Amino acid sequence: MPPIQIIVAMTRDRVIGEKGELPWNLPHDLKLFCQLTIGKTVLMGRTTYQSIGKPLAQRRNIVISRSLAVTQGIELCRTFSEGVNLARSFGHDIFCIGGVEIYRQALPLAERLHISWVDGAFSGDSLFPEFELTDWSETDRRSYTGFTYSTYLRKKNAL
């Protein structure tokens, strides 16, 4: 079964959003996001889908929502577990791309985290859920202007 992966950009204070938007403009982070997710399955909450405004091209888009009407270009699921089961059935890598509610539900299942640690402080009303970084082993780290991208694998004894 393809593992659940989380991809997120956040500050060291876990800020991920402000008024429904990303508080920063980091084009290279968006480029990395595309490189990692193109050809794969992305799973997101309704708010994140609406803030993006359209399905992400060249990816299977699964949107979790109780309220959204059926929409072309996305696979709509009414519960998180329905979304995960559908994503697994596609057989591609699965990236949970936010927002807060989806990260909270995905975190206990996730085996890999892709975190862009954004430099500096930003005020925000959306925080990534609290988690223990010591439960994760860093497997890759790359520095870019404005952020550091790190990949983590969950330690075996932390599941």
Ligand SMILES: NC(=O)c1ccc[n+]([C@@H]2O[C@H](COP(=O)([O-])OP(=O)(O)OC[C@H]3O[C@@H](n4cnc5c(N)ncnc54)[C@H](OP(=O)(O)O)[C@@H]3O)[C@@H](O)[C@H]2O)c1
């Ligand atoms: N920095 C980053 O990497 C990043 C990435 C993504 C998003 N964000 C930020 O995160 C913020 C949005 O987060 P959010 O928590 O408000 O929104 P969200 O997680 O994108 O979406 C929440 C919505 O998803 C649906 N949902 C969630 N769990 C569900 C479940 N178990 N069953 C059915 N539906 C479910 C509900 O939609 P209905 O109300 O339709 O039922 C819920 O209102 C924004 O500020 C955005 O910019 C940041």
